[in-house]
Amino acid sequence: MKIGILGTGTVGETIGTKLVELGHTVTMGSRDAANVKAAAWVKKAGKHAAAGTFKDAATAGEIVFNCTSGQGSVAAVTSAGEAALRGKVLIDVSNPLDFTKGPIPILSVGNTDSLGEQLQKAVPSAKVVKTLNTLGAPLMVNPRSLADSHNLFICGDDDGAKAKAVELLRSFGWRDEDIVDLGDITAARGVEAYVLLWVRIYRRFGSANFNLKLVRGK
Amino acid sequence: MKIGILGTGTVGETIGTKLVELGHTVTMGSRDAANVKAAAWVKKAGKHAAAGTFKDAATAGEIVFNCTSGQGSVAAVTSAGEAALRGKVLIDVSNPLDFTKGPIPILSVGNTDSLGEQLQKAVPSAKVVKTLNTLGAPLMVNPRSLADSHNLFICGDDDGAKAKAVELLRSFGWRDEDIVDLGDITAARGVEAYVLLWVRIYRRFGSANFNLKLVRGK
Numbered sequence: 001m002k003i004g005i006l007g008t009g010t011v012g013e014t015i016g017t018k019l020v021e022l023g024h025t026v027t028m029g030s031r032d033a034a035n036v037k038a039a040a041w042v043k044k045a046g047k048h049a050a051a052g053t054f055k056d057a058a059t060a061g062e063i064v065f066n067c068t069s070g071q072g073s074v075a076a077v078t079s080a081g082e083a084a085l086r087g088k089v090l091i092d093v094s095n096p097l098d099f100t101k102g103p104i105p106i107l108s109v110g111n112t113d114s115l116g117e118q119l120q121k122a123v124p125s126a127k128v129v130k131t132l133n134t135l136g137a138p139l140m141v142n143p144r145s146l147a148d149s150h151n152l153f154i155c156g157d158d159d160g161a162k163a164k165a166v167e168l169l170r171s172f173g174w175r176d177e178d179i180v181d182l183g184d185i186t187a188a189r190g191v192e193a194y195v196l197l198w199v200r201i202y203r204r205f206g207s208a209n210f211n212l213k214l215v216r217g218k
Numbered sequence: 219m220k221i222g223i224l225g226t227g228t229v230g231e232t233i234g235t236k237l238v239e240l241g242h243t244v245t246m247g248s249r250d251a252a253n254v255k256a257a258a259w260v261k262k263a264g265k266h267a268a269a270g271t272f273k274d275a276a277t278a279g280e281i282v283f284n285c286t287s288g289q290g291s292v293a294a295v296t297s298a299g300e301a302a303l304r305g306k307v308l309i310d311v312s313n314p315l316d317f318t319k320g321p322i323p324i325l326s327v328g329n330t331d332s333l334g335e336q337l338q339k340a341v342p343s344a345k346v347v348k349t350l351n352t353l354g355a356p357l358m359v360n361p362r363s364l365a366d367s368h369n370l371f372i373c374g375d376d377d378g379a380k381a382k383a384v385e386l387l388r389s390f391g392w393r394d395e396d397i398v399d400l401g402d403i404t405a406a407r408g409v410e411a412y413v414l415l416w417v418r419i420y421r422r423f424g425s426a427n428f429n430l431k432l433v434r435g436k
Contacts, residue, residue, distance in 0.1 A: 101330070104404075111324050111414070139435075150433040153415075182418045186322075190418035193411040196329070197371075200400045200408035201432065209435035214419065215368040217357075217427035 004029060004061025006054050006076050008037040011093055011137045012067035018141035020045045022171050029057025029080065058084035063091065063164065064126075070096040070115055071108060078122050085126035089161040091168075092116050092188075093132045093140070095195045104199060107192065116188025120157065127161035129154060130188040131169065134198065136208030143211075144173045150211040152179050155187035180214065222247060222279025224272050224294050226255040229311055229355045230285035236359035238263045240389050247275025247298065276302035281309065281382065282344075288314040288333055289326060295340050303344035307379040309386075310334050310406075311350045311358070313413045322417060325410065334406025338375065345379035347372060348406040349387065352416065354426030361429075362391045368429040370397050373405035398432065 005016045005028045016026045027050045028038045038051035050060070058064050058080035068076040073094045077085070096115040097105040109115055116130040131154040132140045139145065143152070152174055156162050166179060182190060202208055223234045223246045234244045245268045246256045256269035268278070276282050276298035286294040291312045295303070314333040315323040327333055334348040349372040350358045357363065361370070370392055374380050384397060400408060420426055 106329050110411075111328060112319070146433050146435050148431075148433040155418075180419070180422060182422055187418045190415035193328075193414035196411035197408035200373075200405045201398070204398060204400055205434065207434070210432050213366075213431040213433045214428050215364050215366040215431045216423065216425070217364050 001025075002027070002060055002062050004057035004059070004064040005067055006057055006064065006080060007067035007069070008035055008041065009067065009069060011140070012065070013037075013041050014137040014141055015065055015067060015093070016041065016049065017045055018172060020048050024048065026050070027052055027057040027060035029054040029076075031076075031079070054080040055084050058088075061088065063089045063168065066090060066092045066094050066119065068094055070094045071098060073115055074118050074122050077119050080123075082123050082125055085123045088126055089164045090119065090123065090126040090128045091132070091165050092119050092128055092130045095133050095192055097195065104203070107196065110189060110193055112189070114186070114188035114192050116155070116185050116192070120185050127156065127158040128185055129156035129158075129161050129165040130185060130191060131155075131165060134191050134194055135211045139209065139211055141172045143178070146209075146211065148213060149175070149178055150213040153182050153187075153191045154179055155182040155185055155191065157184050219243075220245070220278055220280050222275035222277070222282040223285055224248075224275055224282065224298060225285035225287070226253055226259065227285065227287060229358070230283070231255075231259050232355040232359055233283055233285060233311070234259060234267065235263055236390060238266050242266065244268070245270055245275040245278035247272040247294075249294070249297070272298040273302050276306075279306065281307045281386065284308060284310045284312050284337065286312055288312045289316060291333055292336050292340050295337050298341075300341050300343055303341045306344055307382045308337065308341065308344040308346045309350070309383050310337055310346055310348045313351050313410055315413065322421075325414065328407060328411055330407070332404070332406035332410050334373070334403050334410070338403050345374065345376040346403055347374035347376075347379050347383040348403060348409060349373075349383060352409050352412055353429045357427065357429055359390045361396070364427075364429065366431060367393070367396055368431040371400050371405075371409045372397055373400040373403055373409065375402050
């Protein structure tokens with residue numbers, strides 16, 4: 001499959017590399033088509049990897065991942081453009097974290113709105129699916145690396161789009177029974193809010209190599 | 219031990235009943251000393267249960283639980299008063315949930331502040347410990363009812379106060395290895411934010427009988 005990745009950070013690189021390994025053709029997009037990090041990634045990832053602008057990546061991809069940092073996500077998706085994203089599944093992995101206010105990040109949007117919803121509003125004809133934002137990049141694409149099972153949340157307004165996202169998640173190693181569909185895109189308020197707890201746990205453990213398992217009673 | 223409970227809702231009643239069962243003497247406090255729910259609880263809970271005002275409960279307790287609904291917590295603790303709470307451990311179980319804005323509650327404080335912090339500011343000479351706010355009342359006092367292990371968060375500025383809270387938590391069935399100390403009271407921002415995710419999971423499962431287990435890699 002042809003997949004676009006918006007963003008050249010650790011998340012974009014990790015997901016992009018996994019997708020190439022799985023046999024997909026990946027275009028990594030950034031503000032500047034000559035982005036140095038994207039070029040280095042293409043060199044490393046091989047012939048099924050390419051780089052370009054946000055618009056190039058969105059145009060090339062049948063499915064597109066938003067892996068930009070939260071503060072730049074609306075601009076990145078807007079720059080990719082509604083025309084390039086129309087009808088496509090846009091998997092939003094970002095979090096609206098603002099690191100400028102102190103040692104512990106805060107959310108720049110939340111409670112009554114979410115970044116997932118803002119992206120859906122920015123490109124109404126795309127089908128935004130929020131997932132993978134609740135864990136560190138290595139775990140996103142290698143969930144079986146933990147000894148116990150653990151859960152992944154997904155939400156979005158379009159069930160077909162969520163099903164397509166789940167297909168890719170399965171290929172990353174996520175099992176159907178571990179994926180929890182929280183409903184429409186407003187549930188992004190919940191999974192993005194959780195990141196404020198994630199950060200505290202991360203600081204406590206000194207490691208991002210953890211995730212949540214939902215333990216249920218009868 | 220003598221313990222005060224602020225609040226007559228499900229959480230206060232559940233914790234109060236458990237404490238009486240464990241042999242403690244419990245005073246349940248509310249705005250009105252003649253509160254009907256508190257009187258009914260006292261009748262049911264037996265001779266080691268009493269009822270009174272917030273101030274009565276705080277005065278009677280060597281340790282005090284805040285189990286009021288979040289929108290009334292600062293008023294309740296303020297009404298209990300600094301004099302009654304001075305030097306005491308105040309275990310804050312509340313969440314700043316506002317149910318007036320639609321079918322799904324929002325937080326009335328969060329991100330850069332928390333209810334836990336507001337309570338600590340309201341009664342600076344008390345030692346606020348935030349815990350138990352991340353799960354439903356029955357699980358708070360009966361954690362072993364789930365088949366798998368699961369985690370409980372605790373935070374607060376005073377290590378001695380957290381140790382005293384942990385003693386009570388142990389008597390509820392929480393194991394030391396399942397209790398995660400997230401640091402000072404500002405971590406309440408994390409555990410209170412998580413409740414926005416909890417609500418979404420609750421709606422998905424149609425049950426509050428679940429909790430989180432942190433699954434860690436090596």
